Amino acid sequence: YHLLEQYHIAPSDMENLKARLLANENPWGPSKKAVAAIAESASKGNRYVYKSCLKMIEILAQKEGVAPENILLAPGSTDVLEKVAFALCMKGGNVISADPSYMSLVNTATSIGATWKNVPLRADYAHDLTAMAGVVDADTKLIYICNPNNPTGTLTPIEEIKTFSRKVASKAPIFIDEAYLELLDEPDKQTAVGLIKEGHDVIISRTFSKIHGMAGLRIGYMVAKPERVKMIQDLVRTEMGISITSLEGALASMNDIEFQNYTRTNNKKNREYVFAELTKAKMNPIPSYTSFILFPIQIPVKDMMAKMLEKGVGIRGYDIHGKPYGRVSMGTMDELKLFVKTLNEIVS
Ligand code: PLP
Numbered sequence: 001y002h003l004l005e006q007y008h009i010a011p012s013d014m015e016n017l018k019a020r021l022l023a024n025e026n027p028w029g030p031s032k033k034a035v036a037a038i039a040e041s042a043s044k045g046n047r048y049v050y051k052s053c054l055k056m057i058e059i060l061a062q063k064e065g066v067a068p069e070n071i072l073l074a075p076g077s078t079d080v081l082e083k084v085a086f087a088l089c090m091k092g093g094n095v096i097s098a099d100p101s102y103m104s105l106v107n108t109a110t111s112i113g114a115t116w117k118n119v120p121l122r123a124d125y126a127h128d129l130t131a132m133a134g135v136v137d138a139d140t141k142l143i144y145i146c147n148p149n150n151p152t153g154t155l156t157p158i159e160e161i162k163t164f165s166r167k168v169a170s171k172a173p174i175f176i177d178e179a180y181l182e183l184l185d186e187p188d189k190q191t192a193v194g195l196i197k198e199g200h201d202v203i204i205s206r207t208f209s210k211i212h213g214m215a216g217l218r219i220g221y222m223v224a225k226p227e228r229v230k231m232i233q234d235l236v237r238t239e240m241g242i243s244i245t246s247l248e249g250a251l252a253s254m255n256d257i258e259f260q261n262y263t264r265t266n267n268k269k270n271r272e273y274v275f276a277e278l279t280k281a282k283m284n285p286i287p288s289y290t291s292f293i294l295f296p297i298q299i300p301v302k303d304m305m306a307k308m309l310e311k312g313v314g315i316r317g318y319d320i321h322g323k324p325y326g327r328v329s330m331g332t333m334d335e336l337k338l339f340v341k342t343l344n345e346i347v348s
Contacts, residue, residue, distance in 0.1 A: 029213010
């Protein structure tokens with residue numbers, strides 16, 4: 001309920017949406033192969049997941065080119081974001097992130113007593129890494145980078161992130177949230193995982209919620225130095241939050257390259273459609289690399305959401321540096337056509 005309040009949506013409206021474009025969910029997932037594996041694994045539900053967890057960790061380590069000790073499995077990347085914040089900000093200090101950015105880690109950190117040093121994005125919507133480096137001090141516990149960034153959908157050049165991290169990670173650990181990485185055309189060229197292989201204190205989170213369409217199944221992972229993995233494991237046992245069904249589903253989905261390509265291709269096609277329509281409507285959308293598009297609006301967020309909801313369309317609204325914005329997630333083409341039609345009615 002708390003979350004829906006933030007979304008300005010009543011629980012009953014959430015149930016009745018004709019176009020659910022508010023949480024960056026994958027409208028095509030999960031893959032049929034994942035669903036079959038989930039159904040089959042349900043009968044193993046009487047057992048704890050230890051063995052399947054180890055298998056998954058080995059497979060992920062191989063995929064990322066790191067050792068199994070570098071991987072921590074978790075029930076979604078939110079779990080990683082929150083637990084890292086708990087582990088590192090328990091005694092206060094400050095966290096640095098871009099503004100606007102994804103707030104999960106920062107919100108947890110500030111709830112337990114840390115302060116937030118917010119650094120506006122650059123005019124090109126990339127992280128202002130020079131300014132972020134400039135505010136690091138002896139009390140900095142964490143630096144958070146979301147790449148591609150939510151809610152802007154924009155990308156910070158990976159070479160800039162690498163240069164920044166090589167200089168700054170010795171002063172404070174750098175958390176890089178790569179939730180939308182796999183939706184890029186060439187994810188391997190944009191990941192920061194190489195920094196961990198170089199030995200830097202960089203923590204990367206990934207999720208099965210986006211490209212794999214498994215948001216409701218809850219599985220994700222962290223790649224970091226073994227000391228960081230141990231730091232979390234000593235505090236909490238993240239694997240105890242994972243079910244055998246989500247594990248087996250994720251394993252099957254990783255092998256389903258066809259499904260991942262399908263999502264990537266259709267996400268891009270639909271995003272191009274929405275971008276073109278928003279441009280036609282003179283809405284000045286921000287070019288996006290993700291499964292959502294941010295655009296400035298001329299009416300208050302609450303009013304926009306209410307007008308959209310009247311037609312069964314759910315999107316997100318944000319107040320960014322005092323100005324209202326809408327954020328539409330990619331859905332099926334039918335959902336997006338309804339969004340475009342409704343938006344044009346509101347604008348006119
Ligand atoms: N990180 C970013 C940038 C996101 O946008 C989201 C979800 O929208 C998450 C993390 C959380 O994902 P998960 O479902 O893995 O908890």
